[in-house]
Amino acid sequence: MVVLSNPGIEQLSSLRNCKPTTLFSGIPIIDPSKSDSKHLLVKACEDFGFFKVVNHGIPMESISRLESEALSFFSLPLSEKQKAGPPNPFGYGNKIIGPNGDVGWVEYLLFTINQESISQRFISEDFRSALNDYISGVKKMACEILEMMADGLRIQPRNVFSKLLMDEQSDSVFRLNHYPPCTGPGIHTLNSNNMIGFGEHTDPQIISVLRSNNTSGLQISLGDSKWISVPPDQNSFFINVGDSLQVMTNGRFKSVRHRVLANSMKSRVSMIYFGGPPLREKIAPLAPLMKGEEESLYKEFTWFEYKTSAYNSRLADNRLLLFQKIAAS
Ligand SMILES: C=C1C[C@]23C[C@@]1(O)CC[C@H]2[C@@]12CC[C@H](O)[C@@](C)(C(=O)O1)[C@H]2[C@@H]3C(=O)O
Numbered sequence: 090m091v092v093l094s095n096p097g098i099e100q101l102s103s104l105r106n107c108k109p110t111t112l113f114s115g116i117p118i119i120d121p122s123k124s125d126s127k128h129l130l131v132k133a134c135e136d137f138g139f140f141k142v143v144n145h146g147i148p149m150e151s152i153s154r155l156e157s158e159a160l161s162f163f164s165l166p167l168s169e170k171q172k173a174g175p176p177n178p179f180g181y182g183n184k185i186i187g188p189n190g191d192v193g194w195v196e197y198l199l200f201t202i203n204q205e206s207i208s209q210r211f212i213s214e215d216f217r218s219a220l221n222d223y224i225s226g227v228k229k230m231a232c233e234i235l236e237m238m239a240d241g242l243r244i245q246p247r248n249v250f251s252k253l254l255m256d257e258q259s260d261s262v263f264r265l266n267h268y269p270p271c272t273g274p275g276i277h278t279l280n281s282n283n284m285i286g287f288g289e290h291t292d293p294q295i296i297s298v299l300r301s302n303n304t305s306g307l308q309i310s311l312g313d314s315k316w317i318s319v320p321p322d323q324n325s326f327f328i329n330v331g332d333s334l335q336v337m338t339n340g341r342f343k344s345v346r347h348r349v350l351a352n353s354m355k356s357r358v359s360m361i362y363f364g365g366p367p368l369r370e371k372i373a374p375l376a377p378l379m380k381g382e383e384e385s386l387y388k389e390f391t392w393f394e395y396k397t398s399a400y401n402s403r404l405a406d407n408r409l410l411l412f413q414k415i416a417a418s
Pocket residue numbers: 178186187188189191199262264290291292293294363399400401402403404
């Protein structure tokens with residue numbers, strides 16, 4: 090990857106602060122075809138806000154096609170890729186994440202999804218077709234997972250979450266990330282610690298569906314400032330609970346704090362579908378989940394208000410704090 094003059098090396102060197110960790114074998118695994126999966130899934134969302142889905146039914150051909158289109162794009166000369174940028178927030182971005190000064194050892198393409206498909210013209214017809222085919226598969230899977238969650242929580246109708254993604258005004262986003270091996274000038278010679286590819290954060294939406302190639306790097310935190318390295322699995326999907334789902338379950342499900350470390354040997358390619366509600370949607374705890382006199386932990390807000398506030402925040406900020414009735418200690 091070509092190193093841009095902005096951000097500078099001082100900024101990027103602040104990313105080398107990660108201690109090596111071992112891969113964790115306790116990530117919950119959900120097989121949707123198994124009868125107990127809805128209960129396991131609820132437990133995973135309560136304990137981790139994160140789990141892996143196997144036996145998902147999305148054809149490998151659809152996944153590989155998108156991965157190879159993405160790799161072809163990221164292999165283009167920087168000047169070609171930059172024709173699809175800068176991200177505003179959609180388009181091609183290189184090292185700069187979001188509008189508020191965050192940087193990472195990553196380049197990416199960010200797309201908005203309008204009614205099932207991507208219409209942005211900054212990529213080729215073949216690339217767009219691979220994206221649209223893949224997105225329709227992961228969206229269907231995300232909705233099935235959300236319906237299993239409703240079943241596991243014993244709430245009705247079972248499309249109470251999934252209808253938000255199915256709404257034609259759903260504000261969903263798709264992202265392709267490419268983390269080149271981190272051998273930039275001055276980086277590995279200064280210090281052998283890992284570099285941050287994508288800094289720690291929670292995803293603001295309802296649910297994120299992540300697939301990566303077999304390169305490690307993704308880590309999750311269980312709120313104890315320790316990081317757990319997620320063993321990569323190119324045949325499975327990883328699900329993140331987003332901030333909006335945490336609010337809709339009044340804190341019962343936890344939005345998972347995660348980050349990506351760049352790998353010094355291999356490049357990582359990830360594809361993430363972020364399922365979000367329509368902008369006008371009120372994000373609030375669902376009544377059937379409230380027990381007795383239980384009160385909402387959050388002030389009332391719409392997805393538009395939350396998203397606006399998120400885009401004014403730094404990646405690592407706890408974006409829900411502003412919307413909590415009682416600030417956490
Ligand atoms: C620093 C930022 C990038 C981000 C918008 C934000 O201001 C804070 C949230 C970030 C995040 C994290 C999850 C997704 O990757 C993302 C697309 C999103 O919806 O929220 C990114 C935003 C971004 O890269 O534009």
